[in-house]
Amino acid sequence: MEIEDDKLPIYTKAQLALRNGQDKPAIWVAYKGLIYDVSTSRLWKNGMHYEHWAGQDLTEELIDAPHSNSVFDKFQAIGKLFKDT
Numbered sequence: 001m002e003i004e005d006d007k008l009p010i011y012t013k014a015q016l017a018l019r020n021g022q023d024k025p026a027i028w029v030a031y032k033g034l035i036y037d038v039s040t041s042r043l044w045k046n047g048m049h050y051e052h053w054a055g056q057d058l059t060e061e062l063i064d065a066p067h068s069n070s071v072f073d074k075f076q077a078i079g080k081l082f083k084d085t
């Protein structure tokens with residue numbers, strides 16, 4: 001799904017890390033440069049999802065998941081991850 005993401009706010013890894021379901025109520029996950037808000041998901045309660053923590057870029061980890069990236073279709077990208085490398 002191609003979305004219009006050029007207007008999305010940019011967040012750093014440090015800002016993303018605070019939305020891990022522990023420090024703040026928000027639960028965010030980054031995938032391929034976009035940040036998704038998964039706070040409403042029962043499967044990401046407290047920021048934990050099958051041994052994966054929210055608040056991070058989990059692009060590489062999705063390769064080992066039993067599902068594709070279509071799981072993000074129902075979530076809205078709320079920001080972009082700042083590229084520091």
Ligand code: HEM
Binds near residue numbers: 031043065
């Ligand atoms: C071994 C690791 C993982 C396991 C066992 C796992 C398992 C599951 C299962 C069983 C579901 C619900 C059924 C489905 O949609 O297929 C699900 C949903 C989801 N997964 Fe994973 N997953 C893993 C890793 C990941 C990773 C690394 C990400 C992020 C990059 C991710 C993101 C999601 C999202 C966003 C949903 C949708 C949640 C919802 O609809 O409420 N998963 N996962």
